[in-house]
Amino acid sequence: MAHLEWSKELSTGIDIIDSQHLRIVQYINELNVAREEGDRELAGEVLGELVDYTISHFAFEESLMEKAEYPFLDPHKRVHQLFVERVSSFVERHHNGEDVTEEVHYMLTKWLFNHIKNEDRDYASQVLRNMQDIRKDGSWVSRTLKRFFR
Secondary structure (H helix, E strand, O other): OOOOOOOHHHOOOOHHHHHHHHHHHHHHHHHHHHHHHOOHHHHHHHHHHHHHHHHHHHHHHHHHHHHOOOOOHHHHHHHHHHHHHHHHHHHHHHHOOOOOHHHHHHHHHHHHHHHHHHHHHHHHHHHHHHHHHHHHHOHHHHHHHHHHOO
16 A cells, blocks of 8 residues: 655645645555554554544534534535444454455545535635635634644
8 A cells, every 4th residue: 555645736725724734644554654663552542543633523514614604514524424423333343353444445535635626715715705805713723723732
């Protein structure tokens, strides 16, 4: 499995979202290292952290879309929910003794890059406009970040 590299084509233009997506890419790379080293314990830790971080990221992203009154929020939430369910099933399989790291890496790479390039780009302009409107109350983003990423 190849080391994933962040590229500008993955950028949504929303700095905080892009930094969160970059962190998810780093988790995927950490999972790859665990697989290469045959470190089952590390793989389990990374999977758990990845799920926790991704759930927080999704909630934060959804809050931005909600605040911007993004019209396709509900379908976007459903895509997130299905993703969490799928990754959670990998975690369960890992706990049951299966080596799922290669399968997870492949799925995460394809899903994440496709999701960012398509669904996330769809909401970005509306969220950016809304963020510019609320910069007068810039504390909203800070408060929301603290709520999801303590």
